[in-house]
Amino acid sequence: MTKLTHLDDKGEARMVDVTDKAVTEREARAEACVRMAPETLRMILEGEHPKGDVLATARIAGIMAAKRTHDLIPLCHALNLTSVKVELRAGDDGASVAIETRCKLAGQTGVEMEALTAASVAALTIYDMCKAVDKGMVIDNLRLLEKKGGRSGHWQAREQ
Template sequence: MNKLTHFDASGQAHMVNVGDKPNTHRIAIATGKITMLPETFQMIEAGSHKKGDVLGIARIAGIQASKKTSELIPLCHPLALSHVSLDFQLNSEQSSITCQVRAETTGPTGVEMEALTAVQVALLTIYDMAKAVDRGMVMGNVKLLEKSGGKSGEWKAS
C-alpha cells in the first residue's frame, strides 16, 4: 500500500498510468526562502521598487520554470497549467526573502511539482543576480504548504 508508485512491481521506473484518473481542479501552494547578508538584502529591497528589479526577474523565471517541470523531473506528466503566481515576502530582520507559489490545473495529476519547481528556480535566480556580492546565500525551507483536488483530496503541512 505505502510504496513508491513511480516503480513497477519489478522495481523499474515508469511514468505512472493516470489514464483512469478523472480531471479535477487541482491547486498546490509551495514555499521556500533565501537568506543573505544584510547589505545584499538592502540592495534587493531597494531594487524592488526602483531600478534593478531582482524580484521581478525571479518571478518571471519561476513562472517559466513551472512550465518546464515535466522536462526537468523525469517521471512527471506533462500538464496544462491554468494559473501560476509568485509572491515574495521580504523579512528584513532575518535578511531573507520568502517565495510562495500557487499553481493550478484541471487535470488527472497534481501540480505540487510545478509549484515547487517555480520556488526553486525563483530562489536560484535571486542567488544568481546577487552572487557577485554575496556567495554565501543559503536557500532552504522549500516545501509544499497545501494541495487540493484529486483522489487524495486536501492536504496541509502540519
C-alpha cells in the same frame, strides 16, 4: 506505507498512467527562503542591484520553471497549468526573501512538483543575480505547503 507509484511490478521506473483518472481541479502551494546579508536585501528592495530587478526576474523564472517541470523532473507529466503565481517578499528578519508559489489546473494529476519547482528556481535566480555581492546566501525551507484535489484530497503542512 503507500506503494511507490513510479515503479512497476519489477521495480523499474515508469511514468504513472493517469488515463483513467478523473479530471478535477487541483492546486498546490510551496515555499522557499533565501537568506542573505541585510545589505544585499536592501540593494534588492531599493532597486540598487547592479543586475536589475531581482524580484521581477525571480518571479518570471519561477513561472517559467513551473511550466517546464516535466522537462526537469523525470517521469513528471506535461501539465496544462491554468495559473502560476510566484510571490516574493522581504522576510521579517530583514535578511531574507520569502517565496511562495501557487499552481492550479483542471487535470488528472497533481501540481505539487510544479509549485516546488517554481519556488526552487525563483530562489536559485535570486542567488544567481546576487552571488557577485553575497556569496554566503543560503536557500532553505523548500517545502510543500498545501495540495488540494485528486483522490488524496486536501493536505496541509504543519506550521514550523
